[in-house]
Amino acid sequence: ADSLRLYLINSPVVRAESLRFKEEGVKGISKDVLNPWFNAFKFFASQVEIYEQENGVKFQCDESVYSDNLMDRWILAATQTLIETVRTEMKNYKLYQVVPPLVKFIDQLTNWYVRFNRQRLKGVEDVEGIEVEGGLTDTATTLNTNSNSNSTSITNSTSNSTFHALNTLCLVLHSLNLIMASFTPFITEFMFQHLKKYLNLNQESIHFLLIPKPNSNYLNPVIERRVSLMQSVIEMGRNIREKNLISLRYPINSIIICSDNSEILNDLKHLQGYIRSELNCKEIIYSTRPEDYNIEIKAIPNYKILGQRLKQDLKIVKDELEKISSADWKLFLENKKIQIKNHLLTDQDIQVFKYQEKPFEGFDIQFDNNLALLLNTTITPSQKSEGLARDIINLFQRLRKTANLVQTDIVNMQVKILSDPSNSIATAINSHKHLFDKALKGSLSIVDAIPPNHLIKQSYTDPNIELALFK
Structure with a gap:
């Protein structure tokens, strides 16, 4: 029902024009809007449960506390922009202009914010080298508004990075529910009933609440600009990798970000940790001299x-x-x-x-407005070995999922190498133990034969190995 409502709101019908109804359009709304949105909600709920178990406290969302983490600040700012857009379009009775910014925001929330903060939301270390406003550490900021004054003071205090991420995601999901309640009444009501216990809300239904107004404390056009630039760089890097058939699990030596505008490069430096992590590169080089790269x-x-x-x-x-x-x-x-x-x-x-004009040796290039990205496409033997290790880690993670294990389940892992003439598989595992320790919970060993008391076992052809999990 929600998909149909949103489909019709986004159709020519609300402009008093003819509509040729297509079932694929309704399915598209479910696929591109409702499903990713609901998946973000489910992920939040599961991580809150783990957070409460591991910390022995009840999670409570606090609107007066938010993180200085740049991505937290960005998604909160983007939420205010969405609120302002929806309110404007509804005021002008242009309901058909609500869905496009909503689709874009859902993509920003799921494919950028949740993806980039998945480790923080899971209680794992944040990406190294990511700058936040005021420094390189994650601190809480409390907004204390004096009722006798129009000024707002900001007080810093130390807090848990996971709490900040969960707190931010809870605020964003609640704001999104309020914005969309009149367009998608059923899914928003379902999520509200599960979220309200974290928000100290007593209302029986989300439909008793008003559409929010933009919160000026969260508005931050500078951060929105920086993240937009970062997204352009990452998308160009992904395109180059795809074009050259280089998996994201295989590290590359360097990328070169080229622009005549030094302000653009300075903006990107604030997010270089995310760029380095997402494109899996060792080094980022910034240049204001495009002519050096032809x-x-x-x-x-x-x-x-x-x-x-x-x-x-x-x-x-x-x-x-x-x-x-x-x-x-x-x-x-x-x-x-x-x-x-x-x-x-x-x-x-x-x-x-x-x-x-002519290729820069060892690099492929893509352009986006005033940006050029050159990515080193030469893969060394050591990089191939690390990529192979990450491939095996990914297979173990999929095996854990197949076995219905949760994040807190610790299991022992065994690898039986079926065929490895060049000894590359054993080398990859032994040389990158730190990657396995960081990504997987439990001990890992290479064995000649897997015992029959395994929890789950699976064989693979590329690489030619057999993996097993043991309680």
């Missing part, structure tokens, strides 16, 4: 459009365009406009883009 700028005017508008001035403008320097074209890429004589030309009139 990157040039090319401009192609649309003379068909310009001719219709400029008429007899076209030749004058054409001659002037040929005199434009690379520095001016760089400004055009940022400002999307340029003044030629008495005519203002925009990116609708001229297509300006960067390209690589």
Whole structure:
């Protein structure tokens, strides 16, 4: 029912236009919106349960306390932007413009925030080297508002990183429920009934609550800009890896982030820990000299459009365009406009883009606006070995899931190598014990034969091994 409601709200019907109903559209809403959203809620609920078991306390969400972790601050800021957008569109009776920003936000929540903070939410160490506002440590910030004053004071206190992440996710899920209650009444009611015990709410139904207003304490356009840039870099890196058939489990030596704009590079440095972790690279190099990597700028005017508008001035403008320097074209890429004589030309009139005149040895490249990313595509034997170790870790994690084990279950693991002429499997396991210890709970050993009292056993062909778990 919720999928159908959201499908119709996003359809031409609300614009008084004809609709050719498609069942695939309703399924698409379930797949792209409701399922990921509900999965984020289920993940939160499961991690709260583990948090309470491990810490011996009841989790209680506190709106006055939030983390200085940059990704926490970002998702809270993005939530306020969504609230403002939905309120504006509803006020203007443009319900059909609610779903697109909602789909984008669900993607931000599940594929970026939850994915990047999965370890924190599970109570595992945060990604190393990630800067937060005010330093490199995760601290709580309490907003104490004086009722006799309009000012807000911020008090720092130490707290648990996992609590901060869970607290942030709880606030975001609750805000999302309030925003969407009128559009998806059933799923929001279900989630509200499970979330309200963490929020000290006494209302019998979410439909007794009002749509929230944006909280100015959480607004932060700087962090939103930085994360948007980080996402561009990571997506370019993923594309290059996919193009060159390099799995994300295989580390790469370096990436080079190139931009004429030093402010962009400074923004990205605040999130380099996430970039390094997500792209699995050892080093990030920043450069404001694209020419060092054979990157040039090319401009192609649309003379068909310009001719219709400029008429007899076209030749004058054409001659002037040929005199434009690379520095001016760089400004055009940022400002999307340029003044030629008495005519203002925009990116609708001229297509300006960067390209690589010749390949930079050992690297592949992708462009996105004023950013270029070069990724080292050379994989060394040691990197192959680490990638193989991560592949085996992934197989063990899947085996744990098949055995219905939970995060806190500690089991012993055994590997039987079925075929390994080059001894690469044994080398990968023995050389990367620290990776296995960090990712898996329990002891790992290589054996000649697996005993029959195993909890679960599975054979694989690539790599050619047999894995088993024991209680």
